[in-house]
Amino acid sequence: MLSHSIKLNPIFMVLSLRTVAIVIQIILLLFVHFVLHYHLPWFELVIIICCEVIFTFGSYWYFRKKQHVSKQSLSWQVIADVIFLSALLSYSGGATNAFVSLLLIPIAISAVTLSAPRLFFVACLAIASYSVQLWLMPMSVMHGNMEGHFIGMWINFLFSALVVALVVGRMAINNRIKDKAIAQYREEQLKQEKVISLGVASAQVTHQLATPISTACMLVDELKELSPTSDLINDLQFELKRCTDSLSSFRQMVFDIKEQNTYLISATRICADIKDYIALNHPELMLVTVECSEGDDRNVQANSSLLPAIINIINNAIRATQANNCQKVEIKTTCDDEYLTLEIRDFGKGFTQEKLAQLGIQPIASDQGFGMAVLLSHSSFERLGGKLVLTNHNELGAIATISLPLVL
Template identity: 85%
Template sequence: MPLNYMPLHSSKLTPIFMVLSLRTIAIIIQIILLLFVHFALHYHLPWFELMVVIFCEIVFTFISYWYFRKKQHVTKQALSWQVIADIVFLSALLSFSGGATNAFVSLLLIPIAISAVTLSAPRLFFVAFLAIASYSVQLWLMPMSVMHGNMEGHFIAMWINFLFSALVVALVVGRMAINNRVKDKAIAQYREEQLKQEKIISLGVASAQVTHQLATPISTACMIVDELKEDNPSSELINDLQTELQRCTDSLNTFRQMVFDIKEQNTYLISATKISSDIKDYIALNHPELLLTTLECDEGDDKKVQANSSLLPAIINIVNNAIRATQANYSQHIEIKTHHDDSNLYLEIRDFGKGFSQEKLAQLGVQPIVSEQGFGMAVLLSHSSFERLGGELILTNHGEKGAIATVSLPLVLP
């Protein structure tokens, strides 16, 4: 969910309804105070003008509630306009009830406090500027008859006090709110990472169990094939079956070695040319029908990255996904490009499939998802392998056709 949107329907009071609720309470208090001052204290206030302002405030609040109750998301801009409306209504009420001499003029600090908690820094300071400007204009428009004796200095001191209070609220409360938002975001990211690691561990445990269960039947099958080959040494079918079983055995041994290296944190240096060469060998051996286009780093400027046993299988997983996407779109062409900058090596694998939807782009590599080809587990595991090596996997759609998987790995500087 983008950061500039807020969910409206939740178990907690959302900022927009917090503003509307506070304004509703304020309207009730305004009406009670107006009636008390008029009938109990017998102050002669512009009753009609004040009631018009309160009526406009009630209508605006009702329309806002009716409009936002059907909204799933509320923008920060919409919340900003609500806070600005509070300043306008409060300024209008103050202007008809004494202006800067009104004891409730300090209520202009409330919109600043709300903005400090809910809005970004630029919008916060704009609201603070409006509140200070409202106070300043009302002080400027005060009649000279009020400024007798030492009252002029008193009102100026009140304005300075309000200015200082507004700045303190905007800076201190705003800074605390920003720190809390950053902390909440970090906690949310940590929880997401923990959930992701739990899924990866579960997949690893399942893979280890499957590997252990397959080892015995594969060994038994190899023994049976060896016995069949003794009886029929010239059978091509038995030779092909023996070759495939040997590939299964090699894959199991590679998996065991990979688990051991990851456990012992064994690493080694590998060059960009070696990575590209291994990919080409894999494609030539397993997919000779493919048309592979490669653009590699110059051999004289070959860079090295830190690797472990999981790096090449992780890259092969991405290559296999690209091959499946390409063949599903009735194509036999993929492109692989390696290049680097001062700090990273980049491996771009482009397929000529149908590309990804925006929903899948947001989920691939973060959690398993259901698709026609599987559950996206290969991408999830590959993404985790790259992260352990300090790299990352970025999936994007190509502007013309297909998708691009970009693997970035930090270079080992000489």
């Protein structure tokens, strides 16, 4: 019984059809010889069928463990079908054989499974095979009106091949485009469901934290009345104020996203906010920045989630850099005709290929967390028409490239 991967692989469909065709060919040869008593070149036909059987079983053996087969391998299989069928026809009547129209089957398979250039090649090969066999027909067969009949059959085959190649090929391309669009839509829906789930969880945690933080603020105020000069109480009050401000900012951000409130912000303002954040929270860090020139300092459409999304990416870069015993982060800002681009480079150990393929699409467990910050940031940039691309630097670390559309 074929496995699930084999059933989904188009090359095994081609091999299965060829196996059925071989069985039918053997049955027809026996029927023609023993029932109709036609004299056929048995030796040549048996050699061709044996080559076909060996090639088919060899292909089964070679592709049995491959889940994904290239279009080139599939096209070679279809070309082999045209060659085997042409060889069989050439020793069993050529263009006069009633089964010559079977050359349309490889064209139909190519129209469904192959690209347009490969389909064109297979169709030309099948048409050339039919044309050569018509050209090599002995003149003794062309008596009476049979010449016009065979030429009409050739024209009919040519027209049928073109119709199959163009119509079926166009339908197959449309189906592939629709399937790709549906797959992208489903992937986007799954990602949005994850983002919504994270947002709901964040809102619940924020709501649960609001009451204990308010109670803690009241207790600190009472302690400060008892000991107004205590540095420890002042530090605690400062940290609680930061928590309160963060909760207020989160509520405002949720409200702005819900109401779709946006504003314009310049590249200079973004860089200044990033510098202020790093100077306040990571004074030990060496920040290297390359900013836009004055003439390139244009605006982007932003909302309350833009700066926190950028800060999330920077925090990840800082953690990766510090985990590699380094204190350096580079941020390069450039503007072209359409996008403002921020390139944030860390000096960590970079990403594995598996993480690069999944970061920003789904949460990933790691030593630093689950990649939720990248997922949420990626979603924030997409809502603003931007994108986030993660790559490894060719020397050391990784680069997070944030592209935001400029307001023209």
